[in-house]
Amino acid sequence: MTMSDTKDWTWVLERPCGDCGFDAAIGDFEAIGAAIRANADAWQVALAGPGPSHRRDPEAWSVTEYAAHVRDVHAVFAERLALMLAVDRPQFANWDQDAAAIEGRYDLARPEHVAAALAAEAETVASAYDAVEPAAYDRVGHRSNGSTFTVETLARYHLHDLVHHLWDVRRELTVAAYDAGATAYRAARPVTAERVLAALADFAERVGTGARVLEIGSGSGQDALALEEHGVSVRRTDVTPGFVDLLRADGHRADVLDPLVDDLADPESAGAPYDGVWASACLLHVARADLPTVLRRLAEVTRPGGLLRLSLKEGDGEGWSTHGSIEAARMFTYWRSADLEAALIATGWRVADSARDAGLRGETWLGILAER
Numbered sequence: 001m002t003m004s005d006t007k008d009w010t011w012v013l014e015r016p017c018g019d020c021g022f023d024a025a026i027g028d029f030e031a032i033g034a035a036i037r038a039n040a041d042a043w044q045v046a047l048a049g050p051g052p053s054h055r056r057d058p059e060a061w062s063v064t065e066y067a068a069h070v071r072d073v074h075a076v077f078a079e080r081l082a083l084m085l086a087v088d089r090p091q092f093a094n095w096d097q098d099a100a101a102i103e104g105r106y107d108l109a110r111p112e113h114v115a116a117a118l119a120a121e122a123e124t125v126a127s128a129y130d131a132v133e134p135a136a137y138d139r140v141g142h143r144s145n146g147s148t149f150t151v152e153t154l155a156r157y158h159l160h161d162l163v164h165h166l167w168d169v170r171r172e173l174t175v176a177a178y179d180a181g182a183t184a185y186r187a188a189r190p191v192t193a194e195r196v197l198a199a200l201a202d203f204a205e206r207v208g209t210g211a212r213v214l215e216i217g218s219g220s221g222q223d224a225l226a227l228e229e230h231g232v233s234v235r236r237t238d239v240t241p242g243f244v245d246l247l248r249a250d251g252h253r254a255d256v257l258d259p260l261v262d263d264l265a266d267p268e269s270a271g272a273p274y275d276g277v278w279a280s281a282c283l284l285h286v287a288r289a290d291l292p293t294v295l296r297r298l299a300e301v302t303r304p305g306g307l308l309r310l311s312l313k314e315g316d317g318e319g320w321s322t323h324g325s326i327e328a329a330r331m332f333t334y335w336r337s338a339d340l341e342a343a344l345i346a347t348g349w350r351v352a353d354s355a356r357d358a359g360l361r362g363e364t365w366l367g368i369l370a371e372r
Contacts, residue, residue: 010147012160020167021317024156029137032155033126036074039162040122043067045328046169047115049176050241056171056261063172065106066165067114072100074121077158081128084141084151094144129155170318170331174285175240177328182242186220188325195357196280197226199367203278203309204230206369211275214266214301216259217282221247227278234278235266259294260286264301273303279310281365288318288333292343299348299372306372308349312340314356314364323361337366344370 016023027035046052052063061069076095083090137152149157166173178185192200200223207213209231215224218236220243227234237257238244247254257264265271277298286294298308315334322329341351349370357365 009160010153010157013153013156017160017164020160020164021319022160022163024153024160029129029132029134029152029155032159033130035159036122036126036129036162039070039159039166040119040126042166042173042329043070043118044115045180046166046173046176047111047118049172049179052111052172052176053109060168061101061106063169064109064111064114065101066169067111067118068104068106068109069097069101070162070165071114071118071121072097072104073158073161074118074125077154078121078125078128080141080154081125081132081151084139084149084154085132085136089140089142091142092144125158167331171285171287173328174330177326177330178240179242180328181326182240182246184325186243186246189220189222190360192222192226193360195365195367196223199280199309199311200226201230203227203276203307203369204232207232207276207307212266212269212272213276213278214264214274214298216257216277216279216298218247218254219243219282221250221252223278223280224252232276235274238282259283259297260290264297273301274306275303276307276309277302279308281311283310284312284332284334285330286333288335291333292347295344295347295349302372304372307352308344308370308372309368310370311365311367313359314366335366340366340368344368348372 012022013024046063047067049063052067053065055062080092083092132151138150141149141154143149204211204227210233212233212235213227214235214237215227216237218224218238219240221236224234224236236244236247236252236254238247238254239256239258241256244254244256266274279298283291283294295308302308312335313332314336316336318331318333320329321332337354337356341354344351349372351368352371353369355367357367359365
């Protein structure tokens with residue numbers, strides 16, 4: 001869960017991180033302070049989100065615990081930076097990160113307290129980096145395991161730790177971003193694109209009047225309304241409580257539901273399978289390794305011959321996005337058609353139709369219709 005102070009992670013200074021994508025070679029030293037402040041802002045959003053102290057995985061930290069670690073990372077690196085600037089070739093005191101988590105009772109920390117302390121520590125160390133003169137960039141310090149840093153490589157190593165741990169909570173941050181911006185998102189929602197309207201009509205016709213459909217990622221709710229206009233019965237769900245609250249305020253039945261871990265069966269239909277699943281522009285927030293699990297779970301609650309309609313963005317890897325009305329960063333996972341279709345086939349679906357369509361911002365959307 002954490003990076004030991006005696007384990008050599010200095011390789012992140014030589015090549016990009018295969019997980020979070022951080023590349024130490026990118027960016028000027030003068031931008032380090034701003035990057036630290038932006039990272040701290042993202043933690044404020046994550047800590048204000050739903051259930052930040054809940055561990056989805058018993059073996060992994062909660063958002064609050066990760067944030068408490070990041071708070072302490074800032075303090076340790078501020079101390080090391082000050083030492084490097086004041087003393088020639090100092091050796092840093094060893095910091096046992098796992099012991100710090102236990103002794104500091106990260107598991108009992110209150111998110112609002114961690115948020116305030118993290119912001120303060122981030123500003124302190126960011127300001128310290130801002131104040132470093134270029135002539136001091138090459139001053140040297142040594143870690144207890146023998147690793148040698150300059151002021152500049154220390155700063156880049158520090159920044160990777162922050163970026164990586166934000167990547168660790170990318171799912172929770174994405175939910176928190178939508179939760180905080182749910183009202184603004186719905187208000188700014190553009191008119192439904194023609195390609196989506198056509199897909200909705202086609203899906204409704206295929207599943208038939210009176211069909212029971214599970215909607216994943218209902219969001220602002222316009223797709224469910226369109227399906228109901230075609231005579232389809234829709235169970236609205238979303239992983240974001242803010243969207244569910246808005247749907248309920250509009251008089252709709254809606255449930256907070258995470259398709260990766262929650263029971264997908266409809267409690268009002270005695271476990272009867274769904275005739276179809278509608279998942280438009282939502283599963284793109286599911287981590288690549290988790291999508292097969294989600295697709296398999298959806299297949300398990302869909303009747304044989306039932307349909308799944310999903311759409312994701314075309315591309316490679318993952319990336320943060322702040323487009324549209326949501327100011328905070330959200331993580332997107334991009335897919336290629338062949339890989340997505342292979343994942344569907346491997347999890348109990350048959351691909352009935354596949355299309356590529358242009359989006360509003362020049363991106364390409366993959367639209368897949370699959371049969372159980």
